[in-house]
Amino acid sequence: MPELPEVEALAVYLRERAAGRRVDRIEVAAINALKTYDPPPSAAAGRAVTGASRHGKHLDVELDGLHLVVHLARAGWLHYRERFTSSAPLKPGKGPIALRVRLDDGSGFDLTEAGTQKKLAIHLVGDPAQVPGVAKLGPDALDVDAATFADRLRARRGQVKGVLTDQQVLAGIGNAYSDEILHAARLSPFARTDRLTEEQLAALYAATRRVLTDAVTRSVGQRAAELKGEKRSGLVVHGRTGLPCPVCGESVREVSFADSSLQYCPGCQTGGKPLADRRLSKLIR
The missing domain is CATH 3.20.190.10 (MutM-like, N-terminal)
Structure with missing residues (x-):
C-alpha cells in the first residue's frame, strides 16, 4: 500500500x-x-x-x-x-x-x-x-511536535502497531513504515501505548520522523514507475521474513493476521522473545 x-x-x-x-x-x-x-x-x-x-x-x-x-x-x-x-x-x-x-x-x-x-x-x-x-484524518505524521505525538498516542490506548496506523491518530503511516518505525525505536509491535515510558515515546517520535523523512527523500524525484522498487529497497524488516536483521543479525520474524502481516526483529524489539503467530497460537506478550 x-x-x-x-x-x-x-x-x-x-x-x-x-x-x-x-x-x-x-x-x-x-x-x-x-x-x-x-x-x-x-x-x-x-x-x-x-x-x-x-x-x-x-x-x-x-x-x-x-x-x-x-x-x-x-x-x-x-x-x-x-x-x-x-x-x-x-x-x-x-x-x-x-x-x-x-x-x-x-x-x-x-x-x-x-x-x-x-x-x-x-x-x-x-x-x-x-x-x-x-x-477524519488526524494530524500529519510529519507535522506534529513531540508533545502532540505523545499525547495522541496516549489518548488512543492499544497496541502501538495498531495505534500508529490509525489514520485518525496520525495520518500517513501504514503497515510497512510502522514496522520500520518500531524496529528503529526498538519497540515490540504489541507494546501498550498507555504503558510506554517518556524515553520510549521520545524514541518512537524520533524514529517516526527519521524513517519517514528518509523515505520521502529517497522517493521524491523518482519516476512513478520506480517508486515501489525504491520503497522495497529501503525496508529493513518489513517484507523480509527469515532474512537477517541488518542491525543485530537475528532472523526477522512475522506475525500473520486474517488479511495482513507484520514483521519484526526479536533481537532488537522483544528481548529475543518471539511473538506467536496468531494463525497458530495465542499471542505471547
Whole structure:
C-alpha cells in the first residue's frame, strides 16, 4: 500500500509534469472505484491542473476549483503516460485501469488496481474535506511536535502497531513504515501505548520522523514507475521474513493476521522473545 512517502512523491511528480496542462477528459472504466457522482467526471474537462498535494495517504490532484482525491488502497497505483497510444475511450470492466485522465498535450495518467479486492477510492469534489476519509484524518505524521505525538498516542490506548496506523491518530503511516518505525525505536509491535515510558515515546517520535523523512527523500524525484522498487529497497524488516536483521543479525520474524502481516526483529524489539503467530497460537506478550 502506498504510504506517506510514496504519495508525497506522486504529488511532486504530478506537479512537475501535469501542472499547467488542461484536462481533455476523464474516462471511467471501473464505476465502483468512483465514489462521487456530483459533479460528474465531465465537469473536469477544460480545467487546468493547478497542483497536486497529499492528505495523509490520499493523493489530491487540484483541477482549478475541483479536487480529484484518490486513495490507492492496497493494490492501486498511478501510471503517468507521456503520450497515450490510442485515443479510443476505455471499455468499462476491461483490464486493471479504473480511471484515465487525458490532458490537452496528449499525456495523462491512469489509476489502476490489481487483484480481486477492489478498494481503490476516487472522489471528484469541490473540497477535499467532503471525502470522508480525509475529513477524519488526524494530524500529519510529519507535522506534529513531540508533545502532540505523545499525547495522541496516549489518548488512543492499544497496541502501538495498531495505534500508529490509525489514520485518525496520525495520518500517513501504514503497515510497512510502522514496522520500520518500531524496529528503529526498538519497540515490540504489541507494546501498550498507555504503558510506554517518556524515553520510549521520545524514541518512537524520533524514529517516526527519521524513517519517514528518509523515505520521502529517497522517493521524491523518482519516476512513478520506480517508486515501489525504491520503497522495497529501503525496508529493513518489513517484507523480509527469515532474512537477517541488518542491525543485530537475528532472523526477522512475522506475525500473520486474517488479511495482513507484520514483521519484526526479536533481537532488537522483544528481548529475543518471539511473538506467536496468531494463525497458530495465542499471542505471547
